[in-house]
Amino acid sequence: MADQHHLELLWGDDVPRGRGRPARTTRDEVVAAGMARADAEGLHDLSMRQVAADLGVGVMSLYTQVESRDGLVVLMIDRAFAEVTDTLARRDGEPWRDAAARQARTLWDLYGRHPWILDHGHRMPMAPHVLALEDAFYTPFLDIGLSPAGSANAAIALRSLVTGLARDSRSEQDQVRRTGVGYAEYWSTLNAVFWDRYFDEERYPAMTRLWYAGGFAAEDILAGEGILERAVAAYLDGIAARAHPGRTGQGTGEA
Amino acid sequence: MADQHHLELLWGDDVPRGRGRPARTTRDEVVAAGMARADAEGLHDLSMRQVAADLGVGVMSLYTQVESRDGLVVLMIDRAFAEVTDTLARRDGEPWRDAAARQARTLWDLYGRHPWILDHGHRMPMAPHVLALEDAFYTPFLDIGLSPAGSANAAIALRSLVTGLARDSRSEQDQVRRTGVGYAEYWSTLNAVFWDRYFDEERYPAMTRLWYAGGFAAEDILAGEGILERAVAAYLDGIAARAHPGRTGQGTGEA
DNA sequence: GATCCTTTCAGGACAGTGTATGGAAAGCCC
DNA sequence: GGGCTTTCCATACACTGTCCTGAAAGGATC
DSSP, X not given: OHHHHHHHHHHSOOOOOOSSSOOSSOHHHHHHHHHHHHHHHOSTTOOHHHHHHHHTSOGGGGGGTOSSHHHHHHHHHHHHHHTTHHHHSOOTTOOHHHHHHHHHHHHHHHHHHOGGGGGOOSOOOOOHHHHHHHHHHHXXXXXXXXXXXXXXXXXXXXXXXXXXXXXXXXXXXXXXXXXXXXXXXHHHHHHXXXXXXXXXXXXXXXXXXXXXXXXXXXXSXXXXXXXXXXXXXXXXXXXXXXXXXXXXXXXXXXX | OHHHHHHHHHHSOOOOOOSXXXXXSOHHHHHHHHHHHHHHHOSTTOOHHHHHHHHTXXXXXXXXXXXXXXXXXXXXXXXXXXXXXXXXXXXXXXXXXXXXXXHXXXXXXXXXXXXXXXXXXXXXXXXXXXXXXXHHHHGGGSSSSOOHHHHHHHHHHHHHHHHHHHHHHHHHHHHHHHHTOOHHHHHHHHHHHHHHHTOOTTTOHHHHHHHHHTTTTXXXXXXXXXXXXXXXXXXXXXXXXXXXXXXXXXXXXXO
């Protein structure tokens, strides 16, 4: 039950113990250094030796501030989510739909700043600011006529939609950054090789139709942020229909 | 451009070269062994040495069939997606909404059988059967009155919704299996420690309200499969409203 | 001010990992 | 039966996270 110790680090008070040799480094400094590394290199290339070197400190010194590498990542995630805790709060008089859409967008932007969060293999940790985000996501769906379980499901699904979309689009940039190959260059060469040599129009008729119809015209359809707003709007329309049966959603109607 | 070599392994013909010492092992066998390991232990604990040992073969012998560990994983993913290629095809007369929902469910079930797919850090590889799934996902949205880009966006978002939900729910079971701690046991002890000691009802009012309203009554709200069907239905309702403006979606209306 | 005590520091070691190297082995073709 | 071509696999290297250990450093106490 390693999570239990994580919980103490995440939630426990930092009781400053005055006796003994003082630590050369704060836990905040370690976490910040880890985030800087992850922002620049990705989670995969984040090593304890690197973080220690960045801080000018021996490797094992990190383990007085952090229980393990996984524990460090958990703390980093909490710190990242802390960036948006205040922004997420629902504003006075803000319609539930606007609040939900704004929160989705905020989470999307957070993933944009810290793509390594999406590489975290395990479930999101029970960290204070992660829970704060979850709580904020539940808020808009509370008093719109859904059952309690329905509200919970709606919020979870919205969060998963944003996360899934972010993964599909951002991990691409992440990989591009790691390999050092530019986005346009990567796609152009890959496409030249791939479409000309391997793609079979009869095998993939839908993609072929979309291709000739210009459906992929944006070149990097995922990189555009329109897809998030559209998907969230469509989903919230469906929720709205369930929330107030008989009324149609307030969607703008644009495709 | 490591992907380029992956492409050859994925799409190139397996030209059987008759000269030279014959390989003791097929590429299919290697990929199958890797999948068995990953199904049982997860992607994180999949090592080349283990796969080689399972096959009774030297470690480096794998590298004649597979370019690298990442290449092996890519082939494994393609093989996993091949399981559903036939199932995904749209059936005669099947309404687009039913087809999309069925495909979403099929992908969800695939993630259930092979949760390690969700641990793949990079973008989904351009593999034949991965493309087949993407193509199938595009199909239902083609002739329902959306713009080409709108159809593409709708299909991508649906796929991301399923993937995101699967990650949020399945990675949990994955971690539970790895740590060997049972699902119920894990949650009960964690919850006992967490809720009693750390959770602050004033800090997380929405979760608190949902808790007392029974919104989390299912105990493992994510493990239930209802959340997928509900989320997909809501999203497709929103798409339907955009596809045929003026008509309301065919949602069942249940919360 | 010296001593004890508690805590952190950091070097070395260990069990892993993916994979480059290079000589030995094994089967087809002439 | 060579010659050629391909595969096999032991070894080695760089790298990882983390345990162990004794030394170092500062506060508390006499």
